[in-house]
Amino acid sequence: MSQRIKTAISGSLPKPAWLAEPEKLWAPWQLQGEALEQAKADAMRLAVDDQLRAGITVIGDGEQTRQHFVTTFIEHLSGVDFVNRKTVRIRNRYDADVPVVIDKVVRTKSVFVEDAKRLRKLTKGPIKFTLPGPMTMIDTLFDDYYKSREKLAWAFAEILNQEALELAAAGIDVVQFDEPAFNVFFDEVRDWGVKTLERAAQGLSCKSAVHICYGYGIEANIKWKQGLGEEWRQYEHVFPLLANSTIDQVSLECQNSRVPMELIAMLKGKDVMVGAIDVATSTVETPEQVADVLRRALKYVDVKHIHGCTNCGLVTMPRDIAAAKLQALAAGADLLSKELGLD
């Protein structure tokens, strides 16, 4: 097996304009019914093809079949009203119309398993599939039933575990839970956040991962980041807890961020997916810049635990820029691998 530094995307890629309006979160679908299902499948093939051509090693579906990384999952559950939405403030930053929990939440059928099976057929190499984490789910809806963030998180953790086990059985090699909320609600992360995440990943035969970032490159997040000061030390609250958890891999934001790299030393024993691609700028990184970020990470984490990754999802980027960023990511990891004599 190749010893080269592995690469992956954190989750989403832009959708083709014939599937959904480009460069927009929650973009409505352009088609309906059978035509929409066919278009989603076609878009997934293109997303996989872009990654394979770039030389990315762990392949994702680019989240082409979902409108949003959290609400699409929630909309498949019973106990949730997704017609009469309510406006909530997401992670204390921006308002969004979200589904409302009106009864006990239950997963009555698989959500993404057919997509996972389709992805499995598109490449023989390792594949990753993303799910929202319990805390980020409760932060992206209105709860009119449980009236307790913790209780609802445990309910979602059980549901996520059912889904994750089916994804692993469908041949997924890494199930990743997206928990940007871990960078905001530190007391809850300590009290029940990591525990509910572990519950979601319980019994998995494949690797488990968690993605914690500073959000998409949208205006509200860029403003929030400007107020975080010279050094971003949010990960300091979370990494020691994750180091002691059952989660195998941690995906984080590094390129153009003010996160001090030494914080990743706290993730001893875990695979660290180092964000080497900025999703908030259309400027395409050079392979040298990608290699630089990964090289800095090497000071604190053994090379066998380093993976090159994107800071966050690329859904809001223009497609040609995203494709170029994938190429830079793979080329940068290869550049450093050669320099280190890995083959």
Ligand code: ZN
């Ligand atoms: Zn992210």
